[in-house]
Amino acid sequence: MMNFELSEGQTTLIQLIRTLNAEKIVPYLREHRFTEKNGFSQYLLDILREHNLLCPVVPKEYGGLGMDYMSVSLVVEEIATVCPGLAFVVSNNVHAVQPILLSGTKEQKQNILPAFTGKEACLGAFASTERASGSDVSSFQSLAEEKDDHYILTGQKEYVLNAGTAKYLTVFSSSSFSKKKASLRCFMIPNFLPHFRLGKVCKVAAPLLFDPMEILFDHVKISKSNVIEDKDYSGYLLLSQTMDMGRALTSAVAVGIARAAFDLADDYARKRVLNGKTIISNQVIAHSLVEMAVMIEMNQLLVRKACWLIDKEEDFAMVSNMSKLSASRLAIEVTSRASEIFGARAFLVTSKIDQLTQCARIISVIDGTDNIQKNTISTIMKVNEI
Structure with a gap:
């Protein structure tokens, strides 16, 4: 039976993140304008490193916290209320290590996972998107040719978050164009291998901590010890599981963005005086805030159900995709309504609402667009067979 009450540890965790937000992250963001990427210091990352987050x-056996998905979703949601870019870094880091957690050997875990923990914790990058394929993994143009004791990887990946700073890359590639999905392979490789290089920076409007980048593989030799595979997981199933689990955390970031926009709009409506009274006394404004609050509550519950199912090792794919579909719309809808309440002030370069709106637009395409979520959900529901 699902319990809506958070554990004592989870309540303490939320309080810790809120304290970090108030005492360290927000003051830093006020001092350093977070709208341009001008070589940010490691300060924000170090705040999380200090707490192994x-x-x-x-x-825990590899130096981590061993946190369940419900707790991780609470972490990224709270961080996203003040800094969506930092929340993206955490969710993407989890995304990068998920394949090795699902299918890695004990030796692979011992060799790689400790690097992601402690005060010197590194970043990982997840590379699957290609220019010609998008969400269609059967159209991957990157190729990993199997040799004796290694693979030779050629191709290109784009929109890779954390790429410029990641120590390890999780890469999905075909090993045979003729076999398509059946030939999909997952590699977790260090970013300093010969013939691997970073391509162009993909400038985006949203204030992310690091811009996504293109990655180029020019006959990169990868040892078979870096292949992540398991008899229970094909490469395609591993990618699907990883994406579905990641969507729950991306949804949590979206909820955090919506909460931040709502709080700003609610505070502004209580202080903004027009014709002798605060604008929240206007029924139209009040009703808009009520609708935003209801949508946030509904989506928060949907995200938590998805994470609960993941933690219970039950079938989570449909609910996770539902949460991503709904939370993406939530973030866009709430930031849009908040902009209407703020009026012209919402579109100033220094406006927090404007930054949140940009992040909401970005999150609507991370881990697949709305139509991709609908395709996945309809497949699970077997709608296409009716």
Whole structure:
């Protein structure tokens, strides 16, 4: 039976993040304008490193916190209320290590996972998107040719978050164009291998901590010890599981963005005086805030159900995709309504609402657009067979 009450540890965790937000992250963001990427310091990452929160899913035996998905979703949601870019870094880091957690050997875990923990914790990058394929993994143009004891990887990946700073890359590639999905392979490789290089920076409007980048593989030699595979997981199933689990955390970031926009709009409506009274006394404004609050509550519950199912090792794919579909719309809808309440002030370069709106637009395409979520959900529901 699902319990809506958070554990004592989870309540303490939320309080810790809120304290970090108030005492360290927000003051830093006020001092350093977070709208341009001018070589940010490692300060924001170090705040999370101090508490081993850069990749909290790493099991305790490898130096991590061994945090369940429900707890991780609480972390990224709270961080997203003040700094969505930092929340993206954490969720993407979890995304990068998820394949090795699902299918990695004990030796692979011992060699790689400790690097993601502690005060020197590194970042990981997840590379699957290609220019010609988008969400269609059967159209991957990157190719990993199997040799004796290694693979030779050629191709290109784009929109890779954390790429410029990641120590490890999780890469999905075909090993045979003729076999398509059946030939999909997952590699977790260090970013300093010969013939690997970073391509162009993909400038985006949203204030992310690091811009996404293109990655180029020019006959990169990868040892078979870096292949992440398991008899229970094909490469395609591993990618699907990883994406579906990641969507729950991306949804949590979206909820955090919506909460931040709502709080700003609610505070502004209580202080803004027009014709002798605060604008929240206007029924139209009040009703808009009520609708935003209801949508946020509904989506928060949907995200938590998805994470609960993941933690219970039950079938989570449909609910996770539902949460991503709904939370993406939530973030866009709430930031839009908040902009209407703020009026012209919402579109100033220094406006927090404007930054949140940009992040909401970005999150609507991370881990697949709305139509991709609908395709996945309809497949699970077997709508296409009716």
